[in-house]
Amino acid sequence: MLSLLFRRILLGLVTVCIVSLIIFAGVEILPGDACTQYLGEYQADDELLTQCRKDLDLNRPAFDRFAEWAGGAVTGNLGLAVDGKTKISTIVGDRLQNSLLLAFCAMSVGVPLALLLGVITGLWRDRLPDLIASTLAIFAMTIPEFVSATLLILVFSIWLGWLPGIVLTSASAPAAEFFPEILLPMIVLSLVMCAHIMRMVRSSVIEVMASDYVQMATLKGVPYWPTVFRHALPSALLPAINVVALTIAWLLGGVVVIEVVFNYPGLGRLMIDSISDRDLPVVQSIALIVASVYVCVNLAADLLTMLANPKLRTMYMRK
Amino acid sequence: MSGNLHGSKASGSRAIGILKDLVSRPSGMIGLSLVVCHVILAIISPLIVPFDYKLQNSALMLSQPSSMHWLGADHLGRDVFSRTLMGGREALLVTGVATPLAVVWGGFIGILFGLVGGRLDEVLMRVVDAFLSLPWILKMLVLIVTFGTGIEVLIPTLAFFYGIPVIRIARAATHDVIARDFVWAAKARGHGRISIIWRELLPNVLDTLMVEGAMRWSWMLLAFSSLSFLGFGVSPPTPDWGLMISDARGFMSFAPWGVIGPVIALSSLIIGINLTADALAKALGIDRAQKAPM
Numbered sequence: 202m203l204s205l206l207f208r209r210i211l212l213g214l215v216t217v218c219i220v221s222l223i224i225f226a227g228v229e230i231l232p233g234d235a236c237t238q239y240l241g242e243y244q245a246d247d248e249l250l251t252q253c254r255k256d257l258d259l260n261r262p263a264f265d266r267f268a269e270w271a272g273g274a275v276t277g278n279l280g281l282a283v284d285g286k287t288k289i290s291t292i293v294g295d296r297l298q299n300s301l302l303l304a305f306c307a308m309s310v311g312v313p314l315a316l317l318l319g320v321i322t323g324l325w326r327d328r329l330p331d332l333i334a335s336t337l338a339i340f341a342m343t344i345p346e347f348v349s350a351t352l353l354i355l356v357f358s359i360w361l362g363w364l365p366g367i368v369l370t371s372a373s374a375p376a377a378e379f380f381p382e383i384l385l386p387m388i389v390l391s392l393v394m395c396a397h398i399m400r401m402v403r404s405s406v407i408e409v410m411a412s413d414y415v416q417m418a419t420l421k422g423v424p425y426w427p428t429v430f431r432h433a434l435p436s437a438l439l440p441a442i443n444v445v446a447l448t449i450a451w452l453l454g455g456v457v458v459i460e461v462v463f464n465y466p467g468l469g470r471l472m473i474d475s476i477s478d479r480d481l482p483v484v485q486s487i488a489l490i491v492a493s494v495y496v497c498v499n500l501a502a503d504l505l506t507m508l509a510n511p512k513l514r515t516m517y518m519r520k
Numbered sequence: 521m522s523g524n525l526h527g528s529k530a531s532g533s534r535a536i537g538i539l540k541d542l543v544s545r546p547s548g549m550i551g552l553s554l555v556v557c558h559v560i561l562a563i564i565s566p567l568i569v570p571f572d573y574k575l576q577n578s579a580l581m582l583s584q585p586s587s588m589h590w591l592g593a594d595h596l597g598r599d600v601f602s603r604t605l606m607g608g609r610e611a612l613l614v615t616g617v618a619t620p621l622a623v624v625w626g627g628f629i630g631i632l633f634g635l636v637g638g639r640l641d642e643v644l645m646r647v648v649d650a651f652l653s654l655p656w657i658l659k660m661l662v663l664i665v666t667f668g669t670g671i672e673v674l675i676p677t678l679a680f681f682y683g684i685p686v687i688r689i690a691r692a693a694t695h696d697v698i699a700r701d702f703v704w705a706a707k708a709r710g711h712g713r714i715s716i717i718w719r720e721l722l723p724n725v726l727d728t729l730m731v732e733g734a735m736r737w738s739w740m741l742l743a744f745s746s747l748s749f750l751g752f753g754v755s756p757p758t759p760d761w762g763l764m765i766s767d768a769r770g771f772m773s774f775a776p777w778g779v780i781g782p783v784i785a786l787s788s789l790i791i792g793i794n795l796t797a798d799a800l801a802k803a804l805g806i807d808r809a810q811k812a813p814m
């Protein structure tokens with residue numbers, strides 16, 4: 202059991218290392234460097250470029266610079282933005298907090314709702330509640346987020362006037378000030394998330410309810426609801442852990458479009474802005490953070506599944 | 521995957537059988553007709569649109585739907601109906617070329633490494649994991665911002681990044697098939713390696729890849745229209761649904777008809793592809809429900 206845990210953690214670390222290599226190599230391979238971008242607007246001549254590269258230490262071998270960057274990242278020092286003054290950790294810090302806030306709000310609504318709906322649709326398969334929820338889920342999953350966001354703004358903010366359609370709070374404001382502006386982006390995110398998790402839970406509930414041990418329990422005379430709650434659900438909800446993990450990773454890294462639609466000052470919008478401004482040091486840092494979160498969350502989900510799954514647990518304890 | 525295992529059958533009659541199965545399911549019927557309608561519209565729309573898509577008429581700016589202009593006009597006085605009809609051409613062209621490319625290169629690498637296995641395979645899977653842990657939009661935007669937003673950049677970029685998850689699927693499917701009885705049987709019958717790969721492995725892995733391709737297509741469309749929406753996809757004045765929604769959003773409070781047309785068009789295409797992919801998976805006997813979003 203312990204060696205398995207260790208192996209998983211090691212694999213996660215290796216993945217993060219490869220990610221940092223890819224990020225660094227990607228930026229190196231692309232044409233242009235920090236100096237051509239920073240000086241680009243002044244039509245930099247060769248002399249200025251050489252001076253700038255010297256100032257920024259860009260003439261050292263790539264491996265040296267990678268070691269320094271990666272070493273700094275481990276200790277939380279992400280270096281300076283392309284303007285050479287602003288610390289990346291302060292820019293990214295606020296945005297990361299805001300993204301976490303949005304993700305937390307969306308999850309606290311989306312996950313419980315998804316589990317509930319998943320169990321209901323799984324137990325009443327092909328009946329009216331299932332048909333309605335499953336159809337809605339297909340819509341929520343397939344329609345692009347910017348489309349559903351636009352429609353929700355149109356209905357709730359423009360026609361009904363219930364909720365603000367755009368976030369005007371500044372990036373460094375305390376969490377409380379984001380209400381009620383955060384509500385619409387939160388609803389859109391929890392809808393998408395809810396649909397994915399619900400479908401997963403539904404198919405898992407259907408599978409478990411048809412399994413031998415649930416039939417055995419029924420044959421032994423265990424009433425329906427105790428069978429569901431005590432025998433079926435614990436193992437039916439297990440696979441949900443992984444989907445929830447994937448969704449969390451997606452929430453932190455992939456909600457760029459939603460953040461742009463609602464003007465929400467999170468990590469995603471910072472990503473777009475810094476890519477447009479070609480602020481590659483910031484892009485590198487965001488990429489590294491998001492990838493690490495992705496790996497960590499998946500790792501946590503795998504470990505949790507391993508701990509919660511009696512089959513796996515006993516299998517490794519006996520060894 | 522158990523329902524439709526097959527060795528060497530006449531592929532023509534099998535394709536017709538699958539198509540019949542697909543159409544016999546309500547979701548497949550609806551999905552396939554939506555997709556076919558969109559493809560036909562994309563091809564013939566330049567011939568049937570009532571107005572020129574880039575014709576600006578300042579008198580019509582943000583005007584309401586009328587008998588002349590069925591969906592009104594946008595902020596530059598262009599006919600929204602004509603632009604909606606033509607708005608899927610670029611998206612269908614780019615994703616229609618990039619999807620097969622992604623499935624072919626991802627599938628090839630995946631099957632190859634699935635067969636080879638060993639240390640090299642382990643390393644490749646870590647690299648795939650690393651690529652998957654980066655947000656798709658970041659990977660693409662960096663390339664697009666550097667190399668431009670033309671079709672010649674978008675197609676290879678989409679094909680490359682959407683091929684990476686296919687590697688994983690193809691590899692898993694290869695492992696799955698190799699362990700099956702009929703492969704052992706073929707070995708026992710004395711068939712050669714090439715013959716087993718060609719006649720036993722490929723037909724079975726291809727089923728999985730076909731369903732995967734259909735799913736990739738819808739995700740790619742989503743990515744493409746999101747890029748357009750963010751201003752990194754199609755360049756104006758070419759009509760594109762993502763771009764149209766993004767343009768019309770600013771005037772939504774007094775001219776909401778600008779978003780309705782492209783919203784319905786884009787959603788119906790993506791839903792159509794998804795329904796088709798679902799029905800295809802069922803027709804081929806592949807369980808897709810367990811699959812998580814990318």
